[in-house]
Amino acid sequence: MTYLDTAAQFYAEAAETPQVGLCCISTPPLQFPDLRIPQIMQEMNYGCGTTIHPTELTGAPTVLYIGVGGGLEALQFAYFCRRSGAVIAVDPVAEMRNAASRNLQVAAQENPWFKLDFVKILEGNAFSLPIPDASVDVVAQNCLFNIFEAADLDQALAEAYRVLKPNGRLIMSDPIATRPIPIHLQADERLRAMCLSGAMTYDQYTQHLVKAGFGQVEVRAKRPYRLLDAHSFNLEQPLLLESLDTVSYKVAIAQDGACIFTGKTAIYHGQQEFLDDRAGHILFRGNPLAVCDKTANKLSLQFPQEVIITDSTWHYNGGGCC
Template sequence: MSYLETAAQFYSEVAQTPEIGLCCVQSTPMQLPGLKIPCKMQDMNYGCGTTVHPTELSHQPTVLYVGVGGGLEALQFAYFSRRPGAVIAVEPVAAMREAARNNLELAAKENPWFDPSFVEIRDGDAFNLPVADESVDIVAQNCLFNIFAPEDLTRALQAAYRVLKLGGRLQMSDPIATRPIPQHLQQDERLRAMCLSGALTYAEYIQRIIDVGFGQIEIRARRPYRLLDSETYQLEQHLLLESLDSVAFKVAIPEDGACVFTGKTAIYAGNEPFFDDAAGHLLQRGIPAAVCDKTAAKLGALKPSEIMITESTWHYSGGGCC
């Protein structure tokens, strides 16, 4: 049995018998006015963070959600796009599709504004998304892509890139590893299905996204997720997994490389009122300006005595230098 078949079997089991806290151990679903989440849907909150960022969801975007789970985030996206077929949820596991449909019917009884037609659940997988090229505004997935082996992760990212409109956004939440996960854990198919052994390091994860063509990435959140302790997992030392929420934009990659925003700022401390470099980055004296990591490195090296570069906050909400 392949690791993907093991994952399908595992999620078929938890679709029929919810395993509370399987992935999400700290966060609770976003509270939105007038949104009530059925208890069973909450119990099936198999995610490590969130992909639903309200500032991204104006103008009722068409959303493709990969791996429907219990339907919680599909319902949250529908809160912002209240029209039939606005959210397309793709799910390969039949039991999970059925569970999500049932949960959405429950949600319709508890939320007068919601109609189940707002979410269309389709049979399909992350590698062969059943929608046309450049047809959706947002592709989202929560705690799914980390299950994939690296080469399959690239296939899934390529599929997401294909279906996004130009300027569209890939919104993801996945575990990442603070150091490479040993082979004996990577090869444990059930641990991989449980989102505990397939995570890449931050640098590897971001580079995979860039390599398929996304020109700008913004980190929305980065926080502790799980600890793989040395005794249980046969490690030389404890290994921390983190949860990373990111938004990747389908825009061209600049000649000098992709822009990755992690919450860094540049602050000019020179004698003149403004600093303006050759690339057009304008800094007002004493006022922090959001910059991508690439620009931060360049400005910091250009005038280290006059430009302070602050550390990454790992919480960035848009705008910036590029």
Template sequence: MTYLETAAQFYSEVAQTPEIGLCCVQTTPLQLPGLNIPQQMQDMNYGCGSTVHPTELVNEPTVLYVGVGGGLEALQFAYFTRRRGGVIAVEPVAEMREAASKNLQIAAEINPWFDMSFVEIREGDAFNLPVIDNSVDVVAQNCLFNIFEPVDLQRALQEAYRVLKPGGRLQMSDPIATFPIPQHLRENEQLRAMCLSGAITYEEYIQQIIDVGFGQVEIRAKRPYRLLDIHTYNLEKSLLLESLDSVAFKVPIPEDGACIFTGKTAIYAGKESFFDDGAGHILSKGLPAAVCDKTAAKLASIMPEEIIVTDSTWHYDGGGCC
């Protein structure tokens, strides 16, 4: 049995019998006025963070959600689209499609604003998304891509890139590893299906996104997710997994490399009232300006005594010089 078959079997089982405590079901879901979430849907919240960022969801976007789970984030996206077919949820596991449909039916009964037609559940998978090229505004996935082997992760990212409109967003939440996961854990298909052994490091994760053509990546959050301890997992030292929420934009990659925003700022502390690097970055004296990591490194090297670059906050939601 391949790791994908193991994952399909595992999620078929947890679709029929929700497993409390799998991933981060203890996390309180996004609270929105008038949004009521069925308990069964909350119990099936098999994700590690959130891909639903309200500031990204203006103008009733078409959202393609990969891996419907219990339907929680599909419902949250529908809260913003509120139109027939505004959310397309793609799911390969029949039992999970059935469970999500039942949960959404309950949601329709307790949410006067929600209509079942707002979410269309389609059979399909991350490698063969059942939509045409350049047709959706947002592709989202939560705690799915991390189970893939690197070659399959590339396929999934390429598919997301294919279906996004120019300027569209890939919104993801996945576990990442603080150091490479040992081979004996990576080969454990059950742990991989449970999102505990397939994670790659932050650097590898971001590079995979860039390699398929996304020119800008913004980190929305990075937080502790799970600890793999030395006793349970036969490790020389405990391994911390972190949850990374990111938004990647389908825009061209600049000649000097992709723009990665991790919450860094640059502050001019020189004698003049402002600093202009001649490349589109103007820093007002004493005022922090959000910059991408690439620009931060360049500015720090230009005038290290007069330009202060702050550390990554691992949170960015727009604005600044880039």
């Protein structure tokens, strides 16, 4: 049995018997006007963060959701994309597909605006999506890709890239590790299925996104997720896992590298009214300008006495330039 088989068995059990505390369900799901989330969906909120970012869902996009879970985020996506077939949910576990279908029927009874045909649930997996090339505006996954080993993660990201339209968005929420996870924990298939031992570091995680071809990555949130204590996990010292929400865009990678936004700003404080770095960035004196990490580094090296670079907030919501 491979780690993927173990994960499938684990989530088949979780579909039949909701496991409160399996992931970070102590954090309540996002609430929106006229959206009622059935209690069963809240109990099956098997995710570490959220992929629901309203600014990415304007214009009723077509959304592909990988790993339907209890149907919570499929319902939330449908809230923004109210048309037949707007949300396509793919899951390899029959028990989870069945549970999500039942939960969505409950949601239809509690939400007059929601129609069951807004969400289409398909059998499939992240490595071979049953979707044509360049056919969806958004691909999303919550707390699934982190269980993959490196080669499988690359294949899943390549599939997401394939089915996205140009300028489409990959919205993800996964645990990351504040330092490399020891091999003995990575090899524990059940811990990996529980989203506790497969997490990569932030640098490794973002490098895989860029390797897949995504030219712009935006970090929407980074927050504590779980602590692996030294006693229970045979560690020399506790290891903190964090929840990372990102939006990656299917745009070309610039010659000088991808743009990764983590909430940094550049502030010019020289004698002139503005600073032109001759690379497409104009900084007006005293006004913070959101910049990607690559540009922040270049400005700090080029104008060390005239530009202040603020720390990453890890909560970037658009604006600025790279």
